[in-house]
Amino acid sequence: MRLSFFGAYDPGYPRNVVIKKGLRLNGVEVLDCGLWPNRKFWMRYPLLFYRYIRSCSKRSFIFVPEFCQKDVPLAKFLSLLTSRKIIFDPLAPRYETKITDWKRKPPDSWQARWNFTIDSWAFELSDLILADTRAHKEYYCEKYGLSPDKVEVLPVGYDDELYRPVSATNKEDRFTVLFYGSFLPLHGVDAVVEAAKIVSKEDASIDFVLIGSGQTLPRVRALAAELNLSNIRFESWLPQSELPQRIAAADICLGIFGRTEKAGRVVPHKIYQSMGMKKAIITAQTPAVEEFFSHRENIFLVPEPYPENLAQAVLKLKRDKNL
Template identity: 40%
Template structure:
C-alpha cells in the first residue's frame, strides 16, 4: 500500500503524526509526501509521478482548499481528513454572517473527496446529514495517541502538597475555559488546589481578565508551550480537564488532549457528550459531568479526596489507549477503511 500525504501544510499536526507513527510500523505500507506551499510554483510533473505511484492520496486536516486542486491533477483516489467543519466552527464562534460561505467551503471538498474521514461517529452523522453526503464514502477514524510521545512518567508523580488541576488547549469557544475559571473561583478557598492552564488563543485575554476580576491566585496561565513539552507537563497534573463548551460542536468531538491525558494515565474530567461516550465510560475510565462550573468544582473535590478513584480511572484510561487507540491501531483502522471503500467501489461498478 502506497500512500501519498499531499497538501499545503499541516503534516506535523497531531492527527497526522499519530497516523504516520502507526503506518510506519506496519509492513508493506509505504509513505511519501508532496507539499504545495504555493500553487504558482506547483510542479505538475513531479506531483503526477508521485500521484501515479500512490494507491491513495491523503489530504491532512484543515486543507479543504487543497481537495479540488489535487483532484484536478490526478485520478488517484483522494482521502480527505478535514477534522473540522468550517461551518460548524464559525457557528461555535457565533459568526453567523459567515455561515453561508463556510457551508459551501465544507460541502464542495467533502463531496469531491473519494473518502471522507471524521473523528467520531457523531461527527460522521452530522457531516452526512448537514452536507447531504453519500454515507458509503464517509468513515469515522478516532484520533488516538502516539504512545511513544505520550506515556506515564512515574518520576513526575512524587508526593506533593499541592493538588494540580491541569488543562491544555487552544482558548476557543469549544474549550469552555470560562467554566474552568468559574470552578477555580468556587474552589478559591481550598489553598491546596491549584489550576494550571496551558495554551492561548481567541478567549485567552478574556479568561485572564475574568480571573483577575475574581482576584484568583489559584490559577497559573502558562501560555503556549512546545508540543514536545506536553508529556512532561501533563505528567505533573493530578487531574486533567477536557472541554466544557456548550455548542453542538462540543457534543460531536473528542479532542486531542483527551487521548493524551489517557495515554499518560491521568484521571480526566470533561463534559458529558455524545462523542465522548463512544469510547469512554463514566466512572470507569473518565469522569463525565453536567456542563456547569459547580459540577466541575464538585468533581475536582471528589477526585482529590479519593486517591483510589484517581488511580483506578487513570489506569483504566491508559489501558484503553494501549488496547484500542494507540497509533498502530488507528493506522490499521485507516487501512481497514481503505479496504472497505475498495470493496464498496467494486460492488457499485
C-alpha cells in the same frame, strides 16, 4: 499499499503524526507531498502540482489531511490524471469551525455561505471521508447530504511513543489541575475558571494551571482577574515535546467544557494524550465522548452546569484516590 499526504498542512499536528505512524506500522508506504500552510491556495497550487507530478504520482491514494478543504479540488484534478482515489480527513468543516463555533460571521452572511460551499465541494470530490467521532459523521451526513457509506470513523488517538506514563521531574507539592489547549470556544475554559473559584472556597491547596493561547484567552484572563483568583496560573504555549512532563506533574487533567454544538461532536487530542499517560481526566459529558469512554471507569464526566459539577469532581477525585 502506497499513499501520499497532499496539501498545505502541519506535519507535526497530532492527528497527522498519529495517522502516519499507524499507516507505517501497518505496512503502508507514506510519502509527504505537502507544503507548510502559510500560502494562499492560488499560490500553493502550482507548487503542489509540481511536487505531486514529480514524486508522488505513483502512490495508490491521495490523502488530504485536516483543514485542507481548499486543496481537495486540486487533488481531484490530479486523481483524474493519475487514476487515484482521494481520502479526505477534514477533522472539522470550515463552516462548523469558523461560523458555528468561532462565530466570526453570522450564519446568513456571504462568508458563511462561502465556507459551507468550500466544505461541500471538498466532501463531494473525495472518495472517502474520515470523521473523528460518530457524532461528527452524523453531522457530515445530515448537514452536507453525504451517504453514510462514504464516511468512516477514525478517532484522533494519540502518539503512544510521546504520551506514555513517565515520572514527573518537577512535581509540585500542591495538588494540580491542568488544562492545555488553544482556548477555543469549544474548550469552555471560562467554566474552568469559575470552577476554580468554587474550589478555592473549599480547598485552598488545589491549584489550576492553564497552558496555551487563543481566541478566548483574553476573556478568560479577565474573568480570573475579576474573580480575584490566587489558585490559577496562566502559562504560554509549550513545544509538543515538553507537554508530557507537564501532564506527568499534574494530578488531574481537563478535557473540554464548551457549550457550542461542535463541543458535543468532538473528543480532543488532550483527552487521549492524558489517558495515554494514565492520568485522571475530567471532561464534559457529551454524546461524542460517550462513544468511547464510560463515566468512573476510564474517565470522569460532568454534566451541566459545568463550573459547579467540575468543581465537585475535582474535590471528589482529590479526596478519593481509588477513583
